[in-house]
Amino acid sequence: MYFYRSENEMLLKENKIVEKICTIPVTLEDVSKSIFEGVSAKNILMHRLLFPEEDISESYYLCEGLCKPVFSEPEIIYPYVSGAFSEKFAVRPSNYRFMLPYETSDGIKNKEYKIIPPEELKFKFPRAYRRIMEFKNQFLHNYSPLNSADYSIKGTELLEHLFVPKIIAIGGYHLQATYDAVGNHVFRNGCGIVLKDSSKYPYVTAVLNSPIARLFPALCKSEMIFSDYTDPTVLGRFPIKFPDNKLTEDLINTIFDYLMFLNKQIYAASYRVTNWLRELSDFYEQISNLLILDTYFINDLDPRLLKTLEENIHPYAGEIESKDIDSLLSALYCIKQQILETSRFKEIPGEYVLT
Numbered sequence: 001m002y003f004y005r006s007e008n009e010m011l012l013k014e015n016k017i018v019e020k021i022c023t024i025p026v027t028l029e030d031v032s033k034s035i036f037e038g039v040s041a042k043n044i045l046m047h048r049l050l051f052p053e054e055d056i057s058e059s060y061y062l063c064e065g066l067c068k069p070v071f072s073e074p075e076i077i078y079p080y081v082s083g084a085f086s087e088k089f090a091v092r093p094s095n096y097r098f099m100l101p102y103e104t105s106d107g108i109k110n111k112e113y114k115i116i117p118p119e120e121l122k123f124k125f126p127r128a129y130r131r132i133m134e135f136k137n138q139f140l141h142n143y144s145p146l147n148s149a150d151y152s153i154k155g156t157e158l159l160e161h162l163f164v165p166k167i168i169a170i171g172g173y174h175l176q177a178t179y180d181a182v183g184n185h186v187f188r189n190g191c192g193i194v195l196k197d198s199s200k201y202p203y204v205t206a207v208l209n210s211p212i213a214r215l216f217p218a219l220c221k222s223e224m225i226f227s228d229y230t231d232p233t234v235l236g237r238f239p240i241k242f243p244d245n246k247l248t249e250d251l252i253n254t255i256f257d258y259l260m261f262l263n264k265q266i267y268a269a270s271y272r273v274t275n276w277l278r279e280l281s282d283f284y285e286q287i288s289n290l291l292i293l294d295t296y297f298i299n300d301l302d303p304r305l306l307k308t309l310e311e312n313i314h315p316y317a318g319e320i321e322s323k324d325i326d327s328l329l330s331a332l333y334c335i336k337q338q339i340l341e342t343s344r345f346k347e348i349p350g351e352y353v354l355t
Contacts, residue, residue, distance in 0.1 A: 029236030038187040039155035081187040090263040098186040113159035118146040167193040171230040177208035202256035
């Protein structure tokens with residue numbers, strides 16, 4: 001008989017669990033190519049724009065500071081992750097955009113970004129130039145000649161990894177991670193994580209959304225680390241333990257695809273989301289967490305449950321992005337029911353028990 005204990009029970013044994021996690025030798029830094037902070041700007045409202053709900057034109061935006069419509073060339077406008085909302089697995093759609101007056105330059109080894117000087121900006125992107133000047137004059141009441149320092153940003157490592165797939169890990173009540181498959185999102189809070197092995201993104205994202213991540217602040221405290229746990233040097237110490245068998249990792253990777261799809265539907269539905277859709281997402285997240293917890297601590301998951309999961313959870317071979325959303329939701333619901341019925345996997349408030 002296998003018991004997956006409730007989170008409250010786990011917290012009672014937190015010290016012992018944290019002590020065991022500390023012995024894991026592999027860290028997020030070991031498996032990452034880069035862990036870096038988001039951007040910061042002297043005048044965030046200059047860079048951040050609001051995309052109107054009505055799709056008027058690609059260059060039309062709203063300025064929060066000036067409370068008026070503004071225009072800028074879309075070539076230097078990027079989607080923006082505000083960090084204000086709870087986001088897991090999939091990036092939540094947002095009307096916010098971020099203006100980056102930077103362009104690529106051919107570096108010796110890597111693609112590099114450089115700020116566009118004022119005169120060049122005025123010639124190449126006249127709308128962005130006028131937007132910056134208007135903001136500087138009307139909002140900041142600064143009438144001095146435009147200098148590139150007026151619209152430069154910090155956090156240029158994010159620019160170096162634009163359009164590179166990455167995990168965006170954001171703190172708050174607890175750590176949460178989203179996967180930016182295109183890699184074109186700009187963010188301020190939290191960290192960007194580019195892995196050495198691209199096949200590990202689903203598993204690492206799932207771990208950073210699991211109960212292990214909720215224990216990370218306690219782990220930092222036990223090691224006398226009192227900096228923000230989303231600081232790149234701190235987050236790099238997050239212990240990563242991979243499954244001993246390929247089946248477990250494959251299952252977590254497939255469930256990751258399910259959760260990406262389900263969370264996209266939840267975000268799209270917003271406040272109109274139905275309870276059964278949240279329950280469906282919660283069910284698959286619980287299974288993912290169960291497999292991760294077993295990997296980190298127990299390594300004795302009941303073979304009957306593993307066999308049931310193997311028989312029912314299968315990749316969609318690219319169809320997960322299908323436009324036939326209702327069919328996919330029905331299929332995921334049927335898989336859930338099959339798992340519950342086949343394994344006698346009974347749902348109990350706060351825990352799952354296999355009898």
